[in-house]
Amino acid sequence: MSEGADDDGGAGAAARSRGGSPRGDGFAPSALGTREHWDAVYERELQTFQEYGDTGEIWFGEESMTRLIRWMQKHKIPLDASVLDIGTGNGVFLVELAKFGFSDITGIDYSPSAIQLSGNIIEKEGLSNIKLKVEDFLNPSTKLSGFHICIDKGTFDAISLNPDNAIEKRKQYVKSLSRVLKVKGFFLITSCNWTKEELLNEFSEGFELFEELRTPRFSFGGRSGNSVAALVFQKTELTTLVRFLEEPHPAGEQPMGSCFC
Numbered sequence: 425m426s427e428g429a430d431d432d433g434g435a436g437a438a439a440r441s442r443g444g445s446p447r448g449d450g451f452a453p454s455a456l457g458t459r460e461h462w463d464a465v466y467e468r469e470l471q472t473f474q475e476y477g478d479t480g481e482i483w484f485g486e487e488s489m490t491r492l493i494r495w496m497q498k499h500k501i502p503l504d505a506s507v508l509d510i511g512t513g514n515g516v517f518l519v520e521l522a523k524f525g526f527s528d529i530t531g532i533d534y535s536p537s538a539i540q541l542s543g544n545i546i547e548k549e550g551l552s553n554i555k556l557k558v559e560d561f562l563n564p565s566t567k568l569s570g571f572h573i574c575i576d577k578g579t580f581d582a583i584s585l586n587p588d589n590a591i592e593k594r595k596q597y598v599k600s601l602s603r604v605l606k607v608k609g610f611f612l613i614t615s616c617n618w619t620k621e622e623l624l625n626e627f628s629e630g631f632e633l634f635e636e637l638r639t640p641r642f643s644f645g646g647r648s649g650n651s652v653a654a655l656v657f658q659k660t661e662l663t664t665l666v667r668f669l670e671e672p673h674p675a676g677e678q679p680m681g682s683c684f685c
């Protein structure tokens with residue numbers, strides 16, 4: 425989907441279908457929230473890549489990747505920082521990160537076809553040190569942990585549209601995020617379904633807003649706004665402490681939590 429474009433038929437279409445949701449969260453459930461949908465999408469894109477070398481759709485366009493990399497550059501994120509792309513899709517953002525010089529990059533997706541497509545694209549680019557895993561972020565393996573940076577471009581949007589208890593799935597997403605991200609680590613989210621205020625509410629527990637990234641504005645019928653929200657959150661110490669207090673642990677054990685410094 426191109427930024428600001430309104431002809432994608434993807435998550436943008438879902439954003440426009442707000443209202444009338446029986447669930448009370450403003451979204452009508454959609455196939456876009458299901459694994460079957462994404463499997464079908466990436467099976468098709470995999471075939472297209474094999475036949476024509478076309479890498480397929482970059483959600484929110486090239487500019488969304490530049491925006492994130494520029495932010496990382498501005499804040500002097502070390503090139504050896506561990507970066508996780510949650511729901512990497514075709515993995516094109518991983519390629520951009522590697523070309524920029526990042527050396528510890530992981531992409532996960534619950535669609536095996538997406539991971540296969542990412543692998544093929546990465547191989548064609550001649551890049552070898554990118555880690556790829558088929559993982560459901562709502563039930564991540566224990567190995568997925570300790571990241572300095574987590575990126576989400578359109579994945580939280582997709583999860584929010586799941587026809588089967590999306591509210592619970594969103595809560596699970598926040599839990600998974602606080603599990604895989606280091607204390608003081610950064611979470612960069614780009615969304616076309618949620619406004620800044622709504623995202624602040626979704627990620628209020630254990631995360632604080634670090635920066636809002638500028639995105640293109642639209643004007644229509646006398647109203648103006650942003651078609652896409654791009655926010656950077658930082659994980660607070662509190663999440664680790666709360667989790668520690670909630671979990672059973674041997675007497676005398678102290679919370680540790682390594683810092684991102």
Ligand SMILES: C[S@@+](CC[C@H](N)C(=O)[O-])C[C@H]1O[C@@H](n2cnc3c(N)ncnc32)[C@H](O)[C@@H]1O
Nearest residue numbers: 462483511512513533534535560561577578579
């Ligand atoms: C809108 S696409 C975005 C793809 C990519 N991030 C981009 O910017 O081009 C959403 C992606 O999230 C993946 N996804 C959705 N739910 C997921 C989950 N629970 N765990 C892992 N990946 C998921 C889908 O398979 C799809 O690749």
